[in-house]
Amino acid sequence: MEHESHHHHHPHGTGMRWLDITLGVAATIVSLVSLWLGLHSAHSMEKLVTANSYPYVELMRSSAALPQPGEQIRRRMVEYELDNNGIGPARIEWVVFNFNGKPMRDLTDLMDACCNGADINGMNLRGNVTGALIRPGGRLPMFTWNEPATPDPAFDALNKQMDKIDFTACYCSVFDECYTRSTETTKPEPVKACVAPATPFQPRTHKRT
CATH class of the missing domain: 2.60.40 (Immunoglobulin-like)
Structure with a gap:
């Protein structure tokens, strides 16, 4: 009986371990910065809405x-x-x-x-x-x-x-x-x-x- 062979896909790397680690860290930093900017923007919009409805x-x-x-x-x-x-x-x-x-x-x-x-x-x-x-x-x-x-x-x-x-x-x-x-x-x-x-x-x- 013939058995199908399964091919496992692995993330493609550059072949250089130090460069792969550097790129991974950079991607994580970019993601965190994007998240912070999104939260900051939402907070700024909330403050703007509050300011535009401020009773005195x-x-x-x-x-x-x-x-x-x-x-x-x-x-x-x-x-x-x-x-x-x-x-x-x-x-x-x-x-x-x-x-x-x-x-x-x-x-x-x-x-x-x-x-x-x-x-x-x-x-x-x-x-x-x-x-x-x-x-x-x-x-x-x-x-x-x-x-x-x-x-x-x-x-x-x-x-x-x-x-x-x-x-x-x-x-x-x-x-x-x-x-x-x-x-x-x-x-x-x-x-x-x-x-x-x-x-x-x-x-x-x-x-x-």
């Missing part, structure tokens, strides 16, 4: 006197808002308001703490800020109060107490890159996630018991 939220408060339409007098105002001066949308996860270091639930708590529970007449406020999306160049007023035409002790009290109010916001980009920003810091601080605080602030009011 600033916490604004104002008590400036503004001229009123059709009037010669300049009236004061109390205003708290979030401004997005970045190049990507900002999704607000939560806001915390503190008066003298104590967190406030809403404007009722704030007025109770700062202004002897005075009623708020003529204030424009937003019912909810959690989950709000601020477009690039956009602003999110939380509450605004223009000085009334007739003297109002509640307005005067809140206006005088503004330096005792500080607030912090946590927000994320569309790619869930999250940051915190407060009136006590000069720039946003990156965080892994916006962990819910014990007492988030909502501008709405609640009934006193």
Whole structure:
């Protein structure tokens, strides 16, 4: 009986062992460099995408006197808002308001703490800020109060107490890159996630018991 002979194929070499080893090492180095360049390129693209969607939220408060339409007098105002001066949308996860270091639930708590529970007449406020999306160049007023035409002790009290109010916001980009920003810091601080605080602030009011 005839047996088929099997031919084993071996890698072709140059016949010179030192040269074969050198070429093998060179091929390995080229492969590793190519892999590193691929990973570096992917990381660079990820950073570029993040940079092109970067929100930059600033916490604004104002008590400036503004001229009123059709009037010669300049009236004061109390205003708290979030401004997005970045190049990507900002999704607000939560806001915390503190008066003298104590967190406030809403404007009722704030007025109770700062202004002897005075009623708020003529204030424009937003019912909810959690989950709000601020477009690039956009602003999110939380509450605004223009000085009334007739003297109002509640307005005067809140206006005088503004330096005792500080607030912090946590927000994320569309790619869930999250940051915190407060009136006590000069720039946003990156965080892994916006962990819910014990007492988030909502501008709405609640009934006193």
